[in-house]
Amino acid sequence: METIRGWVLKKREHGNIIFIDLRNRDGVTQCVIRRENVSNEDWSKAEELTQESSIILRGGWRLEDRAPRGREFVVNGIEIVHLAETPYPLGKKEHSPETLMEKRHLAVRGQRYQAIFRVRSEILRASREYFINNGYVEVSPPIIVTTACEGGATLFKIDYFDIPAYLTQSSQLYLEIMIFTYEKVWCLAPSFRAEKSRTRRHLAEFWHLEAEAAWMNLDELMKLEEELVSHICRSVAEKCQYELKLLNRNPEELLEIEPPFKRISYEEAIMELKREGVNIEIGDEIGGDEEYILTKKHNKPIFLVGYPLKYKPFYVKELKDKSGMGATVDLLAPEGYGEMATGGEREDNIEKLIERIRGEGFDPENYDWYIDLRRYGSVPHAGFGMGIDRLTWWICKLDHIRDATPFPRLYRTGKMI
């Protein structure tokens, strides 16, 4: 005699036989209740079951070709833990994005979300595993900060004991502090951007996987990123086969994600875009539409190496052999998904750094601690930040990034749960 616990996803009544699709952490299990196998009392319980009622069934497993996953649970005893109210607010038809946001607390029970967040969990586990295996020390950065690092316009302002403060946009500057202690560090923390973005790839609050290492250059950085992403893809492909199938993502596609990723320079990208008929010149920005064109034909991520310094934040180092170009690398997800991570070498010269901070209209006084790092044992170093939500978005082949996280924070979304 075994028991199975869970929630009623669907009930199908046929007179003397009732099928229950039971939902729990293992997925969906078909349970069969025959009138002849249970007491009259239990039969009545089965008849009154409503969608999402929580129940405990007693019985045994049986191989059955007609059951969805090759086996079913034959019931001979029923305990109703809670009889759910009717009607359940979410039906079996598709729902509008609005309903899925307003009923998020219930929508996350759905099979699709269950699969997505299981994959996300594996992405996080594999990330941590990679950094541990490669000698990186995990640090905990602050969430409340007083300095901007990505431009002042996108800061969420908060009141910190009557002192103006902000929610962090990135933990990078704090990781840079910690490389002088551990040389190789990483963190996983939320970042906040008050961007009034209405796109399928922006969240106001996102989980940011960041790493920073002393002595590292651009080539070594790319090697780190491609190994990390490949490790994550391999882990997901191996451990989430059921979930990937449900999401229409072939695990084979993820297993093909292996180093090296293609490197394409900023200038090469501009040339390719011109060949594709885009009206663009060297010195222009490569935007979302352009990234789509660059990545739609690929099935592996690509690196976009170098970018005009004028579009980049103050901490970006200039390329040695190309004046006006930043030593940056963007990791673009394939299949049209686009930017997933950005990184590069950091400016380690104190004069240049102060000049760049002024250039952005910031007061160097506010960055005294950051500038100090270039005063006492400055080292060449590099790092990157990757959006976990964007990585999940691509790996799960989602349309909109709001489905890559259980509780998305978006610009202009009515109800927040």
Place this chain on the structure above:
RNA sequence: GCCGGGGUAGCUCAGCGUGGAAGAGCGGCGGGCUGUUAACCCGUUGGUCGCAGGUUCGAGUCCUGCCCCCGGCGCCA
């Protein structure tokens, strides 16, 4: 911030052009049915037509203002 689309039953939507008794499917509820798997069949329930004004004998439909949601651009991870 800009451009476009939308808001009608618990859910997904039709109705609006040309004003005249608020509809369908699904869900819920009741009944039937021994293998379904979006079960099926019969019956039934269900409305602040986003909000506020206006025009009109009469507004879901026309006009004005506001709110909210969706898609896209820019920005970015």
